[in-house]
Amino acid sequence: MPDATLPPNLAAAQRLPINQDDELPPWLGERMRDAFHDIFRAAAEAAQDPEEHPMNADTTIPPGHRRDAKGRLVPDAQIKAIDRTRDELVRELYAKAEALNKAMREFKLAAFADIEAFVDLSAEQYGVSLGGHKGNVQLLSFDGELRIQRAIAERIVFDERLQAAKELIDTCLTEWTADARPEIALLVQDAFRVDSSGAIRTGSVLALKRLAIEDERWQRAMDAIGEAVQVVGTSSYVRFYRRQANGSYRALSLDLAGV
Known part of the structure; x- marks a missing residue:
């Protein structure tokens, strides 16, 4: 049954044969036949023209081309040299930053796991088994020069x-x-x-x-x-410090803004 909520043209198209070559029922008026052919033509054009309809576009970029901000494929020869260089710089730096982000995330997880394992090991020396939520921990190197602090703050x-x-x-x-x-x-x-x-x-x-x-x-x-x-x-944090000549500890910045 046709959807009564559709506009008249689309509702009419629901009752039409799907194959364009099929003969239309003789009782259909000229206006309905035109509506059907218009809809069919628009659908065919959308399927055959990915640049005009980016949702249907192939994401593969052929060699010697770049996709612009509107999703259109542009030959490299038509792109200014400064624009190509900018594009390459942005992509290169982003790839490095993405790799660094992944490495820092993996380091953070490993650091927390190692600190947690050490805290449990230390507790075992006194016959204590720690379970559940564990709080802040401060670890010092043997000479006291280096300090690691795990902080867990409630939000x-x-x-x-x-x-x-x-x-x-x-x-x-x-x-x-x-x-x-x-x-x-x-x-x-x-x-x-x-x-x-x-x-x-x-x-x-x-x-x-x-x-x-x-x-x-x-x-x-x-x-x-x-x-x-x-x-x-x-929120969980792990911070690293080195003792300075005056006895105070200076944090090792792992934030790009603080490096």
């Missing part, structure tokens, strides 16, 4: 109870306006300011809990902040 967010805490805090600040220290108001305003990505800075909000304020509403606000904390995952 936390606040749920809707943070808004209740904010209302209680605002109420306190409004009533304390005359007597409150201005630095407290600034600290609160800064705590609830969002970062560049639009997220609340969790460290600044949690720092409010360290303020020694006895007001009952403030204490309820701090309880709400504590209960609003939700752990949504963990």
